[in-house]
Amino acid sequence: MFTGIVEEMGAITAVEASGDGVRVTVRAPLSVSDAGHGDSISVSGVCLTVVDQGEDWFTADVMKQTLDMSTLADVAPGRPVNLERATAAHGRLGGHIVQGHIDGTGVVREMRPGAQWSVVRIGIPNHLAPLVVDKGSIAIDGVSLTVSAVSDAHEAEQWLEVSLIPETLAATTLGRAEAGTPVNLETDILARHVQRMLAFRTSENPAAVAASTERGSR
Numbered sequence: 168m169f170t171g172i173v174e175e176m177g178a179i180t181a182v183e184a185s186g187d188g189v190r191v192t193v194r195a196p197l198s199v200s201d202a203g204h205g206d207s208i209s210v211s212g213v214c215l216t217v218v219d220q221g222e223d224w225f226t227a228d229v230m231k232q233t234l235d236m237s238t239l240a241d242v243a244p245g246r247p248v249n250l251e252r253a254t255a256a257h258g259r260l261g262g263h264i265v266q267g268h269i270d271g272t273g274v275v276r277e278m279r280p281g282a283q284w285s286v287v288r289i290g291i292p293n294h295l296a297p298l299v300v301d302k303g304s305i306a307i308d309g310v311s312l313t314v315s316a317v318s319d320a321h322e323a324e325q326w327l328e329v330s331l332i333p334e335t336l337a338a339t340t341l342g343r344a345e346a347g348t349p350v351n352l353e354t355d356i357l358a359r360h361v362q363r364m365l366a367f368r369t370s371e372n373p374a375a376v377a378a379s380t381e382r383g384s385r
Contacts (some may be wrong), residue, residue, distance in 0.1 A: 169209045171262030171304075173249040173339045174198065177210075179242055180224065185302020187231040191215075191242060191263075196223040198250045203347070207267065209251040211340065212351040213237050216256035237269040238349045247275060247340050249309045262311025263304040264356055270295055272346025273307075273349040285331045286315065289350060296325035298362060307327070311337050329355030335385040 174197055181192040191210075198208050199220050206217045208225065214243065215227035234240045253258070276287040289307065296318070299305060303314050309331065316328040335343035344350070 168254055169251050169267055169309070170254050170258075171251070171306045172259050173310055175249055175250050176338070177249060177250045178247050178338060179244055179246045180192055181244055182242055183311050185228060188234060188237075189229050189242070190218075190226060191229055191239070192224055192226045193248060193250070194224050197251055199223065199225050200244060202252065206228055206255040209249070209253075209265070209267045209309045211248045212240065212265075212267065212306055215331040233269070237351050247280055247343065249306070249339050253307060258271060260298070263306075263321055265306045265309070265311060265353060266356060269351045270298075270354050270359075271352055272349050273327075273352050275344050275350060277346060277347055278344065283333065285336060287331060287344065288326055288328045288330055289352075290324060290326050291352060293325050295352060295354055298358040299327050300358070301365045303358070304355050306351075308340055308350050309353075310335065310341060321370060362365075 175195065177193050177195040177198065179191055180194050181188045193210060195208065201232060202208065202217050202220060202225060204217055207214050208217060210227070213233060213353055215229065217225045218228060219226040229239050234250070271292050273289040273291040276290045279286040299317055301314055301315055301317050305314055305327065312329040314327050315330045318326045331341055
């Protein structure tokens with residue numbers, strides 16, 4: 168479990184094929200300072216497990232499903248990544264609850280720099296749009312952000328906007344993003360739970376009908 172508060176920017180240093188997945192090595196001096204085998208580290212929003220480590224690096228396996236769902240699909244040595252260690256139970260929840268389970272990817276459509284911050288518009292998959300609300304939370308490349316604007320529900324291409332303060336621009340890879348940059352998206356876990364529960368409330372849902380019938384026969 169993470170909070171979306173990036174602790175350091177690291178970089179991919181090696182990528183090796185591993186079955187239908189890959190094994191990546193990441194330069195991460197702070198993240199490995201107290202890490203152990205089997206610990207979780209968020210790499211640009213993707214929860215990965217430490218399988219080997221050194222003084223300033225760690226190695227993790229990335230399975231095919233993760234490659235299919237995230238920007239790690241075309242990962243290569245030299246790519247900068249946002250890093251966050253798993254949050255401690257006694258720590259402060261500085262951002263929001265982030266699982267490190269990517270829902271899909273979006274694409275930066277526009278960067279609008281301002282005097283003190285930059286507004287970023289990101290195109291998102293239509294099926295994720297219902298899970299994104301104005302003033303709600305979202306993790307973009309592992310960064311906990313507040314949605315500042317959303318597209319109308321009837322627009323053909325859905326989008327969201329976030330505002331990045333100077334600290335976020337300087338401390339994360341989002342400060343290097345430009346139009347066309349793909350980003351990892353993780354929607355709010357509460358929104359996902361609500362969507363799933365609502366799907367079972369309709370009488371046309373076979374599972375809902377079966378559950379209702381079972382309750383009625385008791």
